[in-house]
Amino acid sequence: MAKVTVKNVFKLPDGKHSVGPNLNLVVRGNSRTYVFRYSVDGKRKEKSLGSAEKISISQAREQAEKFRVGLSEGHAPKTNKEVLVENVRKEEAPTFEAYALKTIDKIASVRMWKNAKHKAQWFSTVKTYALPVLGKKKLADIKKQDILEVLNPIWLTKNETASRVRGRLENIFSYAVSDGLMEFNPALWRGNLDRELPPPGKVQKTEHHEAMSLEELQGKIDCFYPAINRTRQVILFTILTASRVGESVPAKWDEIDWDNKVWSVPAERRKDGKPYPHRVPLSTQAVELLESIERTGEYIFSIKDTLGSRYSLAVLLKRMTGSQATMHGFRSTFRDWAAENGVPDIVAEKCLMHSTGSAVVQAYQRSDLLEQRREVMQRWADAVFAKFAG
Structure with missing residues (x-):
């Protein structure tokens, strides 16, 4: 490895030539570049300082010395140009x-x-x-x-x-x-x-939604029935369909298929993200409830086409029942009832609009089991009203 001098810097053959500690001149054809060699965590690295045509030997040695001092203080080597670019970038970078x-x-x-x-x-x-x-x-x-x-x-x-x-x-x-x-x-x-x-x-401590037992719900059903106002109507409809308030509160009249007694929840309100409507079979009690509601606009549970806040239902429910029950808790009540009454898991989960099984199972199990769920939802409604005296 030849020693680089001012006289021979442009005459040296291809290869690496020593300029000083950690500093070489790398010659490849017409290219002559100063390269600083160093190690970080046992890994050998190289840093280009620039072409011999643009910086002198003394400038290259001076830069190499700055790099060595910086490394001893724990700083990675950066050329003056890189520092300038970094500073400009920091100035322009967004908060x-x-x-x-x-x-x-x-x-x-x-x-x-x-x-x-x-x-x-x-x-x-x-x-x-x-x-x-x-x-x-x-x-x-x-x-x-x-x-x-x-x-x-x-x-x-x-x-x-x-x-x-x-x-x-x-x-x-x-x-x-x-x-x-x-x-x-x-x-x-x-x-x-x-x-x-x-x-x-x-x-994290798992906090489950406060849910009534079926017996408690049966004892509180007169809080919602007769359904003489919009609050009672939407709460009762949500219970009878085992749905979420995000699905029931915005329900529209054109989602009801009266002939087949089915409520179709649009894809945009499906929490599971499926790209098609979720069909909910309507029990006799759910149909009677809908028939009792006066139509004042496109939304079922609205007054003059203005929807109430679904979040206010939680406060109203606690006030009406004198309990800490939540709207979502009624879905747990339904699931417990289903498990205790021999409803197959896959049918119960589809009633709740839950995904069932692995991706492979879902690929083959495409039926929504509507008719099986129709029987279950009727049994559920009958159970809810089983102790209602009228």
């Missing part, structure tokens, strides 16, 4: 607030969320928990410690919410990494935050 709000819009568009509440929930959790800590920070400056500052105050006390916040931050930062605005996703769980925070499964 977390600006980037996150724009990216949530993009995520909503890409995922084609049908329910506007999903997007609203992302905005709400990010604004509430992340923006106070990360809002004004440049993306490239956000590190794992910043994410921990967001999550630590709520990880043990609001773990379900904290887990959602972490997942949403991970999604946002994954876009930033793809856009070249960050080198690493600081909200990753595996191999990152899992070394600092307890596993969600060991922190």
Whole structure:
């Protein structure tokens, strides 16, 4: 390996030629490049300093010396140009607030969320928990410690919410990494935050929706029947169809097939994401309830075509029954009754609009078992009214 001098720098043959400690001149044909060689964690690396036509030997040696000093202090080698570009990039880089709000819009568009509440929930959790800590920070400056500052105050006390916040931050930062605005996703769980925070499964306490037993429901049925107002009507209809309030409250008259006694829940209201309507067989009691309701618009449970809030039903239900029962809890009441009365699991699950079996099973089990479910829903309605004195 020949020693490089001012006199021979442009005369040396192809190969590597020593310029100084860790510094070589690499010659390949007409190309002559200064290269700094170093090791990090036992791995050998090289850093190009530029062409011999653009920088002198003394400049290359000076830069190599700066790199050696930087390495001794734990800093990766960066050329003056790279430092300049990095500084400019930091100046132009968006803050977390600006980037996150724009990216949530993009995520909503890409995922084609049908329910506007999903997007609203992302905005709400990010604004509430992340923006106070990360809002004004440049993306490239956000590190794992910043994410921990967001999550630590709520990880043990609001773990379900904290887990959602972490997942949403991970999604946002994954876009930033793809856009070249960050080198690493600081909200990753595996191999990152899992070394600092307890596993969600060991922190979360499962809270089931408060559900009445069938006997309690039978004793409270006179709270809903006769169904003389919209609140009683929608609660009773939801119970008789074992549906979710997100499916029952927005129900429309044109979804009812009177001849076949079927209510078709449109695909956009299906929580399981299936691209076709879910057929609900209507019991005699459910049909009688619908026939008793005056039509004032396209929505069944509305007054002058204005829907009430489905969330207010929880408060009204507790007030009417004097219990802590929830609307969703009636689905648990139905499922318990079905299990205790010999209803096959697959039929009971289809009554609740749950997916059944593995992907393979679902591929072959395409029937919605309507007629089997019709019998079950009639038996359920009869059980609900079994102790009603009238």
